[in-house]
Amino acid sequence: MPLSDFQPVIGLEVHAQLLTHSKIFCGCSTAFGAEPNHHTCPVCLGLPGVLPVLNQRVVEFAVRTGLALECTVKGTSVWSRKNYFYPDLPKGYQITQYDQPICEWGRLVIDTPAGEKVVRVRRIHMEEDAGKSVHDATASAGQSLVDLNRAGVPLLEIVSEPDLRDSDEAVEYLKSLRDVLMYLGVNDGNLEEGSFRCDANVSVMPKGSTVYGQRCELKNLNSFRFLKQAIEYEVARQVDVLESGGKVLQETRLWDVNKGVTRSMRSKEEAHDYRYFPEPDLPPLHVADALIEETRGALPELPRAKRQRFMSQYGLPAYDAKLLTAERPLADFFEACAPHAPDAKKLSNWFLGELSRLLKEEGTTVSSVRFTPTQLGELLGAVEQGTVSINAAKDVLGEMFRTGAAPANIIASKGLAQVSDVGAVEAVVDEVLAKSASEVEKYRAGKKNLYGFFVGQVMKAMKGKGNPTLVNELLKKKLGD
Amino acid sequence: MSQPLTDLTMLELAAALAAGKVSSVEATRASLARIAQVDPKVRAFLRVDEEGALRAAEASDARRRASGPASPLEGVPLGLKDIFLTEGLETTCGSRILQGFVPPYDATVVRLLREAGLPLLGKLNMDEFAMGSSNESSAYFPTHNPWDLSRTPGGSSGGSAAAVAAREVFGALGTDTGGSIRQPAAHTNTVGLKPTYGRVSRFGVIAFASSLDQVGPMTRTVADAAALLQVIARHDPRDSTSAPLETPDYLADLEGGVHGLKLGVPREYFTDGMDPEVEASVRAALKEYERLGATLVDVSLPHTSHALATYYLLAPAEASSNLARYDGVRYGLRARDVRGLQELYGQTRGQGFGAEVKRRIMLGTYALSAGYYDAYYLRAQKVRTLIREDFTRAFQQVDAILSPTSPVPAFRLGEKVDDPLSMYLTDILTLPCNLAGLPGLSVPCGFTKAGLPVGLQVLGRPFDEAGVLRIGRAFEREHDFFRRTPPCP
Structure with a gap:
């Protein structure tokens, strides 16, 4: 079967940094671009003994976003720990929401060539961002550095259903979602700086089928163009695999900007077991109906x-x-x-x-x-x-x-006003025509391309301020056209 | 004064300080001298902060002269389990992996003690990351029981209990995740109170099992425990699990007695493995309560037998996550000569953690793993609810519950080190209280023929520390157990 006989199936997971002044579980600033590890404290450094205290503003932003995307905002949601080791994850776990997120089942309407399309939003949850590992020239040989300014910056993760059917729809959804978040004032929409990030889950199935194929998760898609290119590459790759009798493997693949290909980052077997469990340091989050209604009323x-x-x-x-x-x-x-x-x-x-x-x-x-x-x-x-x-x-x-x-x-x-006074313009036109008797004669004899000359002379005399409509009108009248 | 200064209770010392009979500097020097005298044998201290304690004592005396005491316990020197972060003073949690770690901030309870004017004498030994019942899992050395130096003082707050018993400190703070305050108190003839979960801030307390850990006073008398609780029980906005409640006056009704109270005796807490002398002591205490006008009521806590398994799934699960931050990247031990990230983690944690900590990290990691979560962690959470409901039902009938604190008296150093399960079993009577989040007190109730202390446990309704203390005090008032000083050293 050729590529055109296959139907791509795409869902997007978006991570949006929230525009709060302080981090999600401590009072440190979320400002971008400070000296490494400047915006840190014992809490976001993961020192022994520290405990998280939830930034109420993060909840308000999540509720606002949930309502804008027509989600059900849950009266009770639960914080969980996602456990994995990485140097830029100070506590060795990320505080996130897992089986009970704050928002579920919303939708976003997008425009496609075939008309309006409803993309379902499966869930929205809040979590903390990790820091950044630095492996570049600022580190000496054999060293990596860690910058924890970003650790603890609040994120919303917004997960769509696999309702998107080609790369253009995916781009349109991502653009529309970005517009909504920016309208709500919860996110700055900056893909390059990574404050608005996107992963794509991509699979293919034969057209007409209702059974989804095995999906791959694509990462490193930090522009709309890369999202489009990566999906198109990945769809073609998966079709190739199937056409040559192979099986698409569940894996995480990285978009290689320079080569224009996706390449395997980790397989299902290498996938982390995150050992999620409810965060014992934070009680379940209760969102009051009053907050939901107040937010709904204030939606832009x-x-x-x-x-x-x-x-x-x-x-x-x-x-x-x-x-x-x-x-x-x-x-x-x-x-x-x-x-x-x-x-x-x-x-x-x-x-x-x-x-x-x-x-x-x-x-x-x-x-x-x-x-x-x-x-x-x-x-x-x-x-x-x-x-x-x-x-x-x-x-x-x-x-x-x-x-x-x-x-x-x-x-x-600046003397930019036009002269629109009929008498004043007429006087100049008369003067110009009187001075240019021979040209007037030639014009009348049929040398019509001299018309521009007259206009130029009038405008010159009026230092460009003659109302062009009026100048034309009078010239044509006087020249007998 | 005929008795040594260090024999005074906290409140007796506070009264002497208030009367101007003694200064905080003198009391602090007395403690430091006592530490120098006995600690080479007891080994309760990991770190003595002579300079810091004396500086605080001088400031306390000056404050008292200038503007009056900052609190009723102004000037009374105290010891701290090494689980509390102390700004500028090394804090190791009994572990190699935090050797040399000097915290940049004070735990909330430490700040409250400083603000109340209590000089802090130093950091007390403990089982590594509070995982143990004997202080033998300390990465540094075991602490000895002042009542018999060949025995453990219990754990994990064993250093705190031993220091209080040996009169090295007037009181101490410990933490209790499954009995770590009450069991060592019982083994050392001291008083230990685990408050209700949420009563005392956990901010700045190194986490073992976050949903079970609680900070409490370890003292020689019930009144001292009440006075010390008064200082540390405070809602803390930096701990989201801290209860937003007013702190009652714990001393106000302390002498109210037990007349007319119904005290429950859970049949499941008097088990086959119990030491007969412990049982006899506790039964005698129960009789005493009857004589004092309380009614004993036979109650049942039917899910008690599942508490141990429940605890050893939930506590390690939380610990496996809480201890992930000790990775050699930002602070504490970092293994040398390693290549690559995996080796850095493996070597740092391999060298930094002791056997018991590793055992529990593995247990907890397993219990949370994909495919096992439902069978272990989730089921344990359900059983935890059943255990909590057992208590809720019992407290509909009775005002408090009485039992032994530990089924056995202090065991010998080395006796159970190679048999973790039998070590775990010594906590069987204290664990359910943590799983239910209740307040629990251990109060001295006698001695075995060999002279080993026995503790009585009083469990109360949530946030009824005042009631638990009053019941403990009613018994204490009838006896002089707390006046007895350990024979050695």
Whole structure:
């Protein structure tokens, strides 16, 4: 059977670092980028005698995420210890949730070429992150170093059902999930720094079958592109194995970025026996109904709903709505500007064009923009009224972006206003035509390409400020066209 | 004063300090002198902190003069089992693997003692990681029973019990996971209280079995135990299993007696293997309680026979995980000349842990392993619930439960070292209390013909330490057992 006769089956396990100020079981900072082992204390170093105390904020973030993903939030959940030895795991066990997680059975709707698709979320649980082992040049030969700044940073693990059917769906799910978490303010969505990480469980089965094949777990997928490439490679690999009469083995495979292949990291036999058992240092976690209801009431509008509203409320195309709602601050700013702008689509054009360009150029975000929604509205109004040309308006926006000065002042101080006064323009047109009698004669005799010359002369005389529409209108009238 | 200073109880010393008859420095020097005199034979101390203790005693005397005592026990010198983290003072938990480990912080109970103005004399010997009933699993040396130097003081808080009995300290703190306070107290004619699970903070106490460990006072009298409990019983936000309860006044009703109380005598606790002299002593104590106006009630705790197996699945399971952090990476022993990570782990833990600790890590690892979890760990948890329910039912009928603390008196050093099971069996009467999380007290109740102490155990309802202490005190008041000093050295 060729590749096309097989159906890939994919589920994703996502680890998202929570944007709390302190770690999950101690008061140390979660800030990224400090000196190694700077953000540590006896608790997250795993010294003898220490005990964990749960950061309440972590629970609130988990509940918020669970509700956004339409999960059942459990009144009681249980902490467990996952036991394994590794130098970056200070206690020799990770405190996590195992058989009784805080959230179960949710869903996330994604867009596919075939329309909307519901991806089921099996569970969400809270756990502590491990530290980092460093094997690079900063260590001397034969040494490895351990940085425990990350040890104890709170994580949510979000596990989907194997509902995804190809690499594009997997990428779409991961992007949508990332958007949701960022909207909720619980995660920064940074794949490169590893604060948003993804493992993929991939198997294949003959099309039409209902029995899943043996799955492999793929790791080291720290970009959307790698996720897509790794799944596609892995699907093809598994089909090859089956086609050549072999069996897919249950194993963990690592995506090799340089070679573009997945390779075996450990087999089922080498898999750890984590010896999970309930964490005796933490009582079962009880989440009050009041917290659940309060959180539900405070949930923000989620990306998908916002996108649909942008289409219906502002009459925007799907493309514009998707880009404008990709990040909450941009969408919020758009909504703040909309009442002041003459036209939502034109506002969208400015957002996705000039404003996006400026943000990218300055490497900044919309939150640091210096001008107000009213000022942007004024600028767009000026364009609409012909007070300023589109090109000049771009300069004005740049100046507003950098200084926060009012558009009217910028237009005035830079002399960017267009001359739209009919009498004033007409006087210049008359003067130009009078000075260029021979060209007018040739034009009238049929040398129509001289038209540009006249426009140029008028504009030159007006130092570029003549309203182009008006200039054209008058020239054509006077030339007898 | 005709009697030596070190013979005073904690409260007697506190009264003398308050009356200005003696200073904390004098009391501390007396203890240090006594330690120098007897400890070469008793070997209760792993580390004497002469400098730290005297500094604290001086500060205590100065405070008393300047602003008055910080607590009723201000100035009374104390010893600490080496399981409590002490900032700046080496803490080994009786293990090779923590040799040289100097903690950067104080356990909550240590902080509370310091704040209450009690000078700390040093760290007391114990079974390695509190795993043992004789102090023989200490990686350093065994402690000897002051009542018979050829015998063990019991364990795992054997160093604490021996030091209290030998008058090296006025009192001590121990920990009790399956009887580690009460059994050595019984073997040394001292008082030991294991409070209700959650009554005293475990923060900074090196974990053996987290769901069973509890900190408690080891003293010469019941009143001293009450006074010391008063200092350490406190809700601690750093221990999520610490009960958010107010601390009652443990001394207020201490002399209230037992008149009208119903005291349960569990038939399962008077077993075949019991030493006849121990049984006789305890039966005599029971009669005494009747005479004092209590009613004895025959009760049944039907799941008692499963307690040992339950304990030896759950405690090692938790221990196997709790001891995983001793890996040679961050602190403590690190094996030399190793190649690679696996060898680092293997050699460090192989050299750092003793036989009993290894045995329990293996037991616990096995009990938690895939395929065995349901049959061992999970089933043990279910039996633990049944054992707890036994007590709940019994306490519907009675106010407290009385039994021997240990079925046998102190055994000889070396006698049970090669027979772990018979060693485990000596804890059979103390284990159920930990599994149920109840308060348990051992109070001296007599001596065998050979002069070995016998302990009476009083078990109470959850958080009824006051009741347990009052019952213990009612008996203590009728006797002078606690006044007896050990014959040697």
